[in-house]
Amino acid sequence: QVQLVESGGGLVPAGGSLRLSCAASGRSFSSYTMGWFRQAPGKEREFVAGIRGSGAGTSYTDSVKGRFTISRDNAKNTVYLQMNSLKPEDTAVYYCAAILHIGLVIPRTGERYDYWGQGTQVTVSS
Numbered sequence: 001q002v003q004l005v006e007s008g009g010g011l012v013p014a015g016g017s018l019r020l021s022c023a024a025s026g027r028s029f030s031s032y033t034m035g036w037f038r039q040a041p042g043k044e045r046e047f048v049a050g051i052r053g054s055g056a057g058t059s060y061t062d063s064v065k066g067r068f069t070i071s072r073d074n075a076k077n078t079v080y081l082q083m084n085s086l087k088p089e090d091t092a093v094y095y096c097a098a099i100l101h102i103g104l105v106i107p108r109t110g111e112r113y114d115y116w117g118q119g120t121q122v123t124v125s126s
Contacts, residue, residue: 002026002098002115009094009120012086016124020081022096022117030054033101034072034079037110038092038122048094049081050106059106064090086124093119 008020022034035050049070050059058070067086072079079096097113107113 002029002032004096004098004115004117006094006096006117006120009122011123011125013125014086014088016086017082017084018086018122020083020094020096020120020122022079022081024077024079024098026077029077030074031100031102032098033106034070035097035099035107035113036070036079036081036094037097038090038094039119040089040092043092045095045110047108047110050108051079052104052106053101057104057106059108061108083122086122088124088126090122091124092122094122095119 003025006022030053033052036048037045038048039045051070055072067084069082096117098115099113
């Protein structure tokens with residue numbers, strides 16, 4: 001069982017930055033592929049970024065490439081999402097998710113993930 005707790009959301013002007021954190025409880029954190037998803041009002045949940053257990057592989061949705069960076073610290077059981085050059089369209093509730101995964105391809109569909117955090121609100125003002 002893995003419990004995930006996100007933090008770091010808030011209100012930021014367009015062009016600003018935020019760093020989201022997701023702290024995981026439980027053992028063998030490095031065995032889990034971690035993902036960040038977001039859901040804006042009236043929209044479907046979408047994949048934002050993912051990182052393999054070792055941290056060696058990452059994946060991003062096209063709209064955040066070059067602006068967002070996912071990373072993890074397995075010693076601290078924490079995954080991060082550094083968000084730079086934020087845009088109003090990045091406004092959403094951001095969720096972290098975990099899957100016990102040994103493959104090379106990082107899953108991009110939420111249904112593949114087994115554990116979810118409660119979410120943290122990110123609001124970007126124009």
